[in-house]
Amino acid sequence: MNAVDLASSYDLIVIGGGPAGLAAASLAARAGVSTVLFDENPGVGGQIYRGITSTPVTNRLILGEDYWAGEALANEAEASGAVVVNGATVWSLDPERVVGVSIAGKARLIEARRVIIATGSQERPFPIPGWTLPGVMTAGAAQTVLKAQGLLPDGRTVMAGTGPLMWLLAAQILRAGGKIEAILDTTPRRNFLRASPHLPDFVLSPYFAKGLALLREVKAKVPVRRVSSVAAVGDGKLREVVSDRGRMPADLLLLHQGVVPNVNLALAAGTAHAWNERQLCFQPVLDDHFESSVPGIAVAGDGAGIAGGTAAAERGRIAAIAAVRALKPAAAVPDPQSVRQRLRREEMGRAFLDWLHRPADSFRQPEGDTLACRCEEVTARQVRETADMGCEGPNQMKAFLRCGMGPCQGRLCGLTITELIAAQRKTTPAEVGYYRLRPPVKPITLAELASLPISEAERKAVER
Amino acid sequence: MAASDYDVAVVGGGLVGVATAWGLAREGCRVVVLDEGDRAVRASRGNFALVWVQSKGLGLAPYAGWTIRSSNAWAGFAETLKEETGLDVCFQRPGGFHLALSERELEARANNLKRLHNQPGIVDYKTEILDHAQVARMLPDIGPEVAGGSYCPLDGHVNSLRLFRTLHTAINARGVTYLPSHRVENIVKDGAEFRLATAHREIRANRVALAAGNANMHLAPMVGLECPMRPERGQIVVTERLRPFLRHPVVTLRQTDEGTVMIGDSKEERTDPAGLTLGVSATEAERAVRQFPLLANVNVVRTWSAIRVMTRDGFPIYDESESHPGAFTVCCHSGVTLAANHALAIAPMIARGALDKSLVAPFSARRFHVQEAG
């Protein structure tokens, strides 16, 4: 797709080319709805199917069958007639469904009658001492370069954290011939008590057998230690990983403690969000069709609340069916009941996984000099002390300490700041709330902003 | 008297409120600041951080003198705050510019300044009109479209968010009680004391200083005062941090001590603080790139919109109530520029219980009746 050929409006704009976005765009386009999908990355697949059309990792055993399931989604989108634009960064969405997008350094505004936000999830912030050192990265990051570029960790690699993705990545690294010195499992032991009522559902879910096999595969080759503290230590780069179980030299530390919805675009569009206590994150308030509080804007996939890649695709289909029915009531669409049935099966084991891998408070609410905000280098102590002074929310905190004001726009500190304030002021994250977000939700240049259409009234508001 | 919890209740925890509270605490008053919560409509989080003199006072000549008084007091004010808190608000007074992007804009600017300085009773201060070459000597990075500008050596700027934090830190250190999420719903006078109703509880104080910005419009009548407001929305574009390139603040564009460039300033008759008019941000960006072409490829990392505290004629309102002795209004648009005055001049007056008419009589809201009668 050549960016210059884009129309000024579409029936449906889908934002994000992961499973939810691909499934939604395919279904809508096949029903005859004019559909464009914008994705920021060089190729489709999102994070879970990263590099699905181009990966150099041709041995299918390495990434596993769940990864390769993404091929069908990519092919379906390709054949569907949906316009798919990669390298397209969406930086604005307003309640009138005008989408601001930058492609190859040029910004433009495109209108839609319906929008499906499918921007997925991101890894939960993991604010431990030293987490900004070169040599420390997220497990998802290592998985991304494994999938997309065939890069394998080299040197002394340690993993730390909790959650299915950590174990999956460990298995993928081992299958590819890589080595992992140790896995520091931060899962709190008492989590099992809270998770156990949901065990029967989990046993019946597709995750159960896969999860057990994965654990066995990894534990056969890698020493696993339960830890209650982790720190990255080094001067200018990672030298060692220190936990309550000792110190070990390391070149690479891969961190992971689950994923949370990527809320920036949905929040900037003005959609209502609510705190999810089980998943410890904010997520959009949605109806049965994944429609948000702003008419015509839906949020599908993990951005709607974490449920995994397969569920994301089904959610994308449900949102797309609703869009098609609104835009082209006569068009044929798949039976939504069968989609919902598949979605329910996918969501079955979720409660157990969520409670089991709920990160400990100490890994979410740092202390002392540990950085809460990576961009502006704001420490946990500063945030706690400012909360004690009477600062009771993230927006006032931002004004006082600049946390959330850097280029990441709060993505790597937002939940930490909210939770720190809640802890310090003895209230709940739901009460504390989240950063107020405004466009551009991804940086664009001044020249790009300057190139947007300007009305006479808008010009007069500035030129006086 | 002793029955009251506080000597003074300051209503409003923005820059005007906390500067006043700090000044009151320095006078030995027991002070409480009643504020709203995190999502309050708060101009102090969206202001442009100028300590600005040029063009102030057209339509009310004493405002120019009042502004210069604060501007002159600012360096000492900043120094005192640093001694008390260890925080540097980075006050600088290098002189500031207003840039024109056409001969027509430059001429309009010159006419405005002429009208301002021709007013009877205006304090004498220097603002020069400069052509492109003269501006370029001081601002070498201006673009070819800059026709010229006006320059006033008294203009300066500050890190206003740090000022906000510093004042909060300072009042905290001085024992001022700060109560967020205590929006004041009603005020009554009961004998010698004021009773302020909030959702949480009632606060009692001997005096009340209304520093609640646009909300003063509703609060002032409760204590026999008036505060006619006309709020408007302003938007700001903020860039990533850059190495220093701009020595002087421009009224619509300044580089902060942290390196970010703030670009303003718009006026829209809207009062929704969450909204943002993209075309307005675009206009600001477009003018900024014409003024300083080297900014074209710089990344915008944030935009703000905030509701300006604006009285009906744009000038401050300082009043004391005749029917409810002990109630005062402290209300203005330029909470940064006038912070030194609020802390060092207005607060001591409130502590003494009476405004100094020789200084602030022109700023009484009674002026609106004079105008209407005339």
Next chain:
Amino acid sequence: MFKRLAEAGAAVALTVDGKPVRAVSGDTVAAALLAAGIDHCRTTPVTGAPRAPYCLMGICFDCLVTIDGVGSRQACLVPVSEGMKVETQQGKREAGR
């Protein structure tokens, strides 16, 4: 920190701070930097601390580099191309670059 499993794509020649680096078609700039063993890609504008790619999915902004003279590009989102000049970014960006 990383090695290549397979050399699937065509070679692409870049320079990083003037030194030649061999990347592979299909690399993002960040992947090429990791494969080349570069230990950091920028220092922060706040304290000058070194940073390297952290999330590789466009959200952390720790992989900001100067590419062909334009500062603050997200290395994890930009595909490599022949002759590309990549520079590590030191502290605050310079206006005009």
